[in-house]
Each structure stands twice: as C-alpha cells, then as structure tokens.
Amino acid sequence: MQLRAFKRLLYCLSVAVGALSGGVACDGDGLQTAQSADYAIRPVPEFLFPTVVVGRASTKEVEIENIGEVELQMSSALLQIDASADNEFRLALKMPGMEAYEEVEFEQSPMGVELALDYPLVVEPGDVMSIMVTYEPQDEEADRGALYFNTNAGTDNEPERAQIGLPIIVTEGAPQISVTPARLDFDVVPAGEESTLQLTVTNLGAAVLTLEDLRIDGSQDFTPLINGRDPRRQPELLVDPDGDGIPGISPFDPDVAGSGSLTIDVVYAPTIAGPDSATLVITSNAENTRSIPVELIANSRNPCLEVIPGALEFPGSLVSRTDSRPVFMESCGGAALEITEVRIEGDDEGVFRLEGELSLPVNLPAAPPQGSRPSSELTVSFSPREQTIYNATLVIVSDDPVTPERRVSILGRGTENICPQARAAQDEFYVYPLDTVILDGSPSVDQDGPDNLPVEYEWVITSRPDGSVSQPVESFNDRQQPADGGLPDDLSTPFSLFFVDMPGYYTAELRVRDQFGLDSIACRNPAVVTIVAEPDEAIQVQLTWEPVLEEDAGRERAADLDVHLKHPNAPAWFTSPLDCYFANPTPDWGQPDNPQDDPFLDLDDFSGAGPENLSLAVPENTDVLAGEYLVGVDYYRQTDRVDGYEYGPARAFVRVFINGVLAWDYTGEGEEGSKELSAEGHFWEAASISWPSGEVRTVDMYYEERPGE
Secondary structure (H helix, E strand, C coil), X not given: CCHHHHHHHHHHCCCCCCCCCCCEEEECCEEEECCCCCEEEECCCCEEECCCCCCCCXXXXXXXXXXXXXXXXXEXXXXXXXXXXXXXXXXXXXXXCCCCCEEECCCCCCCCEECCCCCCEEECCCCEEEEEEEECCCCCCCCEEEEEEEECCECCCCHHHHEEEEEEEECCCCCCEEEECCEEEXXXXXXXXXXXXXXXXXXXXXXXXXXXXXXXXXXXXXEEEECCECCCCCHHHHCCCCCCCCCCECCCCCCCCCCCEEEEEEEECCCCCCCEEEEEEEEECCCCCCEEEEEEEECCCCCCEEEECCCEEEEEEECCCCEEEEEEEEECCCCCEEEEEEEEECCCCCCEEEECCCCCCEEECCCCCCCCCCEEEEEEEEXXXXXXXXXXXXXXXXXXXXXXXXXXXXXXXXXXCCCCECCCCCCEEEECCCCEEEEECCCCECCCCHHHCCCEEEEEEEECCCCCCCCCEEEECCCCCHHHCEEECCCCCCEEEEECCCCEEEEEEEEEECCCCCECCCCCCCEEEEEEECCCCCEEEEEEEEECCHHHHCCCCCCEEEEEEECCCCCCCCCCCCEECCCCCCCCCCCCCCHHHCEEEEECCCCCCCCEEEXXXXXXXXXXXXXXXXXXXXXXXXXXXXXXXECCCEEEEEEEEECCEEEEECXXXXXXXXXXXXXXXXXXXXXXXXXXXXXXXXXXXXXXXXXXX
C-alpha cells in the first residue's frame, strides 16, 4: 500500500478529543485547537537503517519535542509494517518523566494497526517524547514501515502538522569497510634498506566492496603493494583485489576461508635517514566511510630536532633599527632530545645576535604521536648598519643522530624603507559551496607607513577548483544573488567578499603596498588564506560551460545552458515536478512536505558560463524505484538577452559529487572532460546516479531536439 494513500486513510480515522485546551475541531486534516501546540523532530523525521546484516539487531531513535506553549496531545498512533517475517521490528516509547523505554506490543500489518496505548499521549511544553525502533532482519528481503501520530498541532494554515509521519526505511545490503591496524610503525629503518608491514582490508557489509583508489599522502618512501604490484601504477589491480574471480572484495562468507578480506603490503625504503611519515588513504564505495586513512611512521624512536623556520629571513629592516624573529626548536622524535649548543657563525659585521639568555643544555621530551610537539623558543635579532644584504648561519648542536649539527641560514636586508607586512585576520575557512567568505587584511602593518598601515590591500585568488570563476569584490550587486558579482575590490580597504562558487580547495593571497610602491610580494611575505568548501548534500551536480568559437569567447556574456536532474519515476524530461531545473527549481519529491528529500537548484546562471548547481540531500532508494536519477544539460538559449547576438556551439562541463567527493566528470571524444552542444534546443543526457550505492555511470545520449517537449 502506498504511504500517501495510507496517510489519507489515517486522516479519516482521526478523532476529536474534547478535552483539548482551548477547544477542538476535528476534520479530515486532523485535530486543531484555538492555540495549537508545535513540535520539533530530531535528528530527522524517519527511522533509517542503512546497514542490514541478517540476524544482527540495530536500533534507531527519534525524539519529538514540544516547542509550543500548550500541551502536545496525541489522540491515536498507528503502525504500518510491511516485513517478510514476523518480529523483525520492535517498538518502544519513553514518555516524559520515564527513566527507560517501555516496549509496545503490536500486530504486524502492512495496512496499519492502531497501537494500544493510554490516550491521549501528553507532552508538556519543553518536554521530549522518545521513540525507538529496533530492526533485526531474518532474511535479505527488503522491509519497510511507518509510524503515525494524530496530534493537536495542526493549524488552519498548516493542517498537515496535525499528523506526525515517521517512515521506517531499510536499505538493501551495502558494503562496510574495516582496515586494521589503523597505524603502521616501521620502527628504525636505515637509509638504503627496506622493511615491509601488512594491513588487512575487510568487507563487513552484505554487498561487494569496491576499492576505488589507493594513494600515499606525505613521504613517497612508502609503497603499497597488492600481490607484489603497486596499484597506483596498475589500477587494474583494484578491479578484483582479492582474486576470487568476482570484482571487488566479496562479503565475508563463514563457509569460505579467507573471504571478505584483502592483505596489502606496505614497503618502506628510505633514501635518507631521519623520522618519516605518510598517510595511506583507501577510497572505496563503503557506505560507512568513503575514505579511510592509515598512519605510516618510521624512525620515530630516536631523538629528532626540527627547527622552524628552516631558513630565517629579515626581508626588509630599517637601517639603525633592530628587528627580531623567533626560532622554534622542536622535538620531533620518539626519544627525548638534548640541545647542547646554539651559536651564530659567519656574522662578520656583527649585525645578528641571540637575544635573552638560553640555559644549556635544553632538554625536550619525546614528541607525542599526535598533538603539539615539545619546543623551546629563541630569538634572533637583526640590526643593519647600512642598506645592503647580510648573511650568517645559526648552528644548533643536539643528540639527533641523523643531523647532530643543524645549520639554519640567516638572510637580512637593510633598507631605508621597511617592508609592509601582509597579515590576515583568519587564515583558514571551512565552508559549504555557495557560502560567502569575508577576507580581512586589517591586521596588516607597515612600520614606516601612515598610521603604521599599508596604503593598498589586494586580495588575489591563487588556486581554485576547475570551473570556479568567482573573484573577490568590495560588495555584491545583490546580496541575495552573490553569483551575479559586484563592485570591484577597493584596494584602499583591507576587506573583500568572496563567493565560493564550487566545492573544493581555494587559496587567496593578500598583497599589501606602502606609499612608495613596495609590496609584500617583493618582500616575500604575502598572507595566504585557505578556503575548503565541502558540500553537505548526498548528491550535488554542477554545470559550467565555455564557448567553442573564438569570437564568442571575448564577449562579456555567454550562451545560456541549464542543468537538469530527473527523478527515476519521471516519464520524460521537462515534466513537472519530477524534473528539477530552472523552471522547476524546488520540486516536492519523496515524502510529501519533507524538504530533506527534495532537490533544489541553488545556483542558476543565465547570462554567463556558470556554474549552475543542483543539490539533493536525501536521495531515495533507486533499487525500489523505476530507474536511476538522470543528469542532463539543455542548450536553452543562444541569443544574447541584451544585444541579440547569436552565440555558436558551447562546451559543457558536468561534475557529480557524492557525499562531498568528486565521483564523476565526463571524458569523451575531443576535449577532455567536456561535451559540445551545437545549438539551441540540443540536449545532452550525461550520466545516471544510483542510490544508496552512489554509483555514477556515463550515459552520453545526445539529442538534436529537446526530449519530452
């Protein structure tokens, strides 16, 4: 029975409770009161069981809080269970004031049964009612259900609030990954020798686990091997890594020895002595986590000295004045470090000196595996006598067996004009795509400038994801539409606004200048800000495009292309509400009136080259629907909206992100990563998306007329 039909049936069973506060009316929309209660459901209005293992029980909880000013009363509760076997689901309630859950007995029925409870169930303002569903499958058949409460929370404007609907969703079996151990310690390996350790990848789920990528972040002296070969150079090894003839790593089978697991050898062969580390990142289709890091360390049990910075520079210091820089001596090894001598060599002019008193020896404990390292600070000062360049060496002697005498070069430049110092108020941002970042360079200084400040502040985006076109601006033309751009950045102010138009990694560089034109780039001290944008939606589709013809490329505007996302049940493209695009930007998909499973077009560009952005936070299970989600691109208009210019072909770039990770971009004939659309009305059916697997497949169907119109 369809859930919507069942909800309509439930409304018909609603019964007015005369004792409700402020008077009651009862109709097909549920209970209403003159002063209705209100509620909030957390964490989400559903019981989702994403991992199913036969014979293993799992529990999900939902809380209903009364956020209104009157009692929240529930006059009835109905439970619908459509399961392949009896007793696979259990239900328990914990009303306000109860210390523990109490199990509720019920008869299983796909049509729904009213629960035998002491009605009305009452939740006072500010109190919370908790519901717990336990699922213990007896077979691999897909089960489902729903729990409904009739309440007094409906209003004339929102009659649907009178009913609380909590679907019970069970996904089919999914792969689950486990990697042990989480850390490989190679102990001491001299330079020129090698050592091998092993780790085990296990599929704990009920579906095939596909390894998509293995990479080493950090020292490349570590090498992963599958059957003696490096999968980074031979990616075909990841197709059937366990060698059982079935792609991927099969689920664990108790009747098959060694099933469900893979052994990876990690070889460490250092070329130089000293502490070493890296991270082996394993990316897969596992539902519990897409990427698992494995820490790799070696030579970490000896004393180790690290000096920060590795080279000390005074890029511009005023003549006859003293400038200072800190130097940090860190213990980076697995044993205590002793520093016995610190001196400056090669300073013939005597312009460098160690400030303060340093009590020797300096003893630092071993560095912890994580967190901050033990350190000691010393200060080096520079007092130039004339406008020239000075050099010296800072020498630090310790019991580090690899480098017992650490030599740090010192460079100083005397100047009549001191360098301006670029400084950012915040040097890291972790945001969502389409957020706005405020870049603030107000901490910047210029010691000999007006009011000790620079006269110009320039923000420059030095790296960005493919397809990103946003630039820093002083203010937006329309704060509600930051993608439309704004006024150019005013160099006299330290602030700038940056619209994060794509997910990925950005760097922004602040360059400041003084009144004589000397800038922080010449002084080699720009401030660098990193921006990391990761989407929180399960599915995100992005479209950018560029003109093919050279005469089109030089224009301020461009042709208009549109991105589409079609629901698996949609009969055709351009059909509302099951095709999400600019004419249907926020359709109601999935459960009625539940915005979490609805897609939305959160960025529509009709006069530029993108990006356009479609998001879907909670996709439906395509295995039980009529097909898969489809991604399409429409060449909507090739006539310029302003001057009537006719644009030629356009090159479309589509990227699909699954849980914040780039899962697909098109690579076809001709230009890598793009598809050429020749003219207005042409349509490209690019890719399909399955859920919950998150698999994205290339479709690559091209139409010279819009399909469905």
